[in-house]
Amino acid sequence: MPAKNILKSGADIVVDILLEEGVTIAWGITGGAILPVYDALYKKRDKIRLIDTKHEQGAIHMAEGFAKSTGQVGVCIVTSGPGATNIVTGLADAYMDSVPIVAITGQVATSLIGTDAFQEADVVGITRSCTKHNFLIHNLAELPQIMRDAFFIARTGRPGPVLIDLPKDIAVSSADLSIPKKPSIELSRFVPEIDSNKIKVVADLIQKSKKPVIYAGGGIIHANAASELKEFVKKTNIPITLTLMGLGSFPGSDKQFIDMLGMHGSYRANMAVMECDLLIAIGSRFDDRVTGKLSEFSPQSKKVHIDVDPTSIGKNVPVDVSILGNLKTILKRLTQLSHYQEYKEWYQQLNEWNAKHPFGFDQKPNQKILPQFAISEIFRITKGQAFITTEVGQHQMWAAQFYKFDYPRHWITSGGLGTMGFGFPAAVGVQFAHPHANVIDIAGDGSFQMTLQELAVVREYKLPVKIVILNNRFMGMVKQWQDLHFEKRYASTSIPAQPDFVKLAEAYGIQGYRASTPSEATRILEKTLNRSEACLIDIIVDENEHVYPMVPAGKSVRDIVLSKQENISSTHGVYKRRKK
């Protein structure tokens, strides 16, 4: 609490509360309406680092990368009008993937709101449907409580982005305000009370099941419940599949893990969900990329759904039992009530499916580099210890398939919104949070060009971020759909005028490398990935590779496509790698 009779400006109050909330770093770009806040931050620059990005989208994705890799709230501070509209994509991304973000936007003075003033935009209106909550500050008196509430809302229950729109006159007005210590919102609003009876019901269902599967998602990571999940899975011996967002919430190298499910998930995981008699969804949301055709999704199973967000229950798929509440607590209690079973036949079946169609590829030494091979090499060279971010496209799916994550918060990808241009700034944000860790953006050549200007930030802060571009000269994922469904009419998917990525990196003072053969790729990746300085590696890959398996959009697992030739009778290549 400030000493009596000391007047503090709105901007100073913002900074005071940022400090109290434990914020040590924020990202943004300055401007007229936010200038007072930047000035107040400058005065506290020994405590909060303010990183000037080159585009506000970069700022918010960095904040997301920071938040996803630490679990802490990521903070992004930008000016009014275009500054604010430039973060809308990031807010929508954070909303879809439940990332705790507090975004502070400058706004024109309250007297000017609604007059089409210079750099005025109805930011609260624009962002209403892509934030967990947003606030326009109407007077200085309400600012401290709203700041507190914003952090509480962002991080509590199912996390999400919260925006505060701060008019300039309020930022420069001052008052002797006491700073509230607590949020004005009750916890129960975000974290429902657990119904113990239902935990017993679920334990009974597990007891009776012969073919159970756990289908866990990003909720495990948000709830920091990975170790509780592991205990539950180990104690019960139930096989587990993870969603794209859940990767790392259970060790990818464990033998109970049956790989990712969904559109580009493994044959084994998708078949398991199809054939199981009990599906236990934990912190996942029955997204359409997972379920495919709803009427044919997991038709024989009893379904259990465990989540913190009541709106997730029964939204897409009706379930038999749901348990709401904190996942950590629920899993602990469920583990206590559950028992080990062998599931011998069930595992036999799962192994058969895997033997039939494992994730695999066939890299020949003298042919074009396969993107799957490049990712397997990254996995091998970093010993599975790196933080991996991705852009959106084929490379993202291959990264999910071929990099095995043993720890939560190491896989940072844009799942819900599928935002191209996310991965690189997100990697920068991760690197700020973990200065000594190995952070790699696995990028597509299309996506990387959306936010590449943040190379300047990498350079300025000497961040050891690695960018590996799987360069297929195409909007590869869309090309794949054209190959499969549009008779190879490549409308707008070829990228004919590409920059020389190596020279581009060098222009920013960053080392650039190019690999055109498999052995070159291996050599360069081995040389660069474990170094503690930034570099960009442009890997020229085969543009005709497809991501398989593929459950076509809106279809069921029965329609799964396994390879270009529909049968996976690939010959033995030197680098042929089979999982497990």
Next chain:
Amino acid sequence: MRHTISVLVQNHPGVLSRVTNLFSARGYNIDSLVVGTTENEKFSRMTIVVDGDDRIIDQVEKQLKKLIEVKTVVDLSKEDFISRDLALIKIKAEKSNRNEVMDIIQAFNAKIVDVGLKSFVIEVTGKESKINAMIELLKSFGILELVRTGEVAIARGKRFYENVAPTKIKVQLASEDQINL
């Protein structure tokens, strides 16, 4: 099935658009939405009539509860409740048919609130079905204009919120110069 949902919200600017936004963004259909002050100036009450199957109504309720400014959500259709709609109906009223119109007005317990040379304005309140019935009967005389409030509803014997005391503090406002900087 149609449901009447009563939503108590904080009386903030923008809260109405937050609620309507939710409906449009998620593709739920609003049949009617009425909002007004309550006996406590901090809150407004919305009465929303929504059409949808159980899954949609379940989502509507849960999604509304997720909005920070929403205090309570009650699906009145599951409770004992009273609902009223109000209509103002302007109809043609020539000498020849005035008596007939008067009879209908009486039968429905409505009243005439404005009399013109060739028209009446009729005010009627009641359950939606009653008003629909009256409108049906009046159609043959020629309805010139019609406006309805939509349903307002209240549960019997329930109360939803606690009082919140307003806070008062002195603020030193910014000067023009500071703002224009």
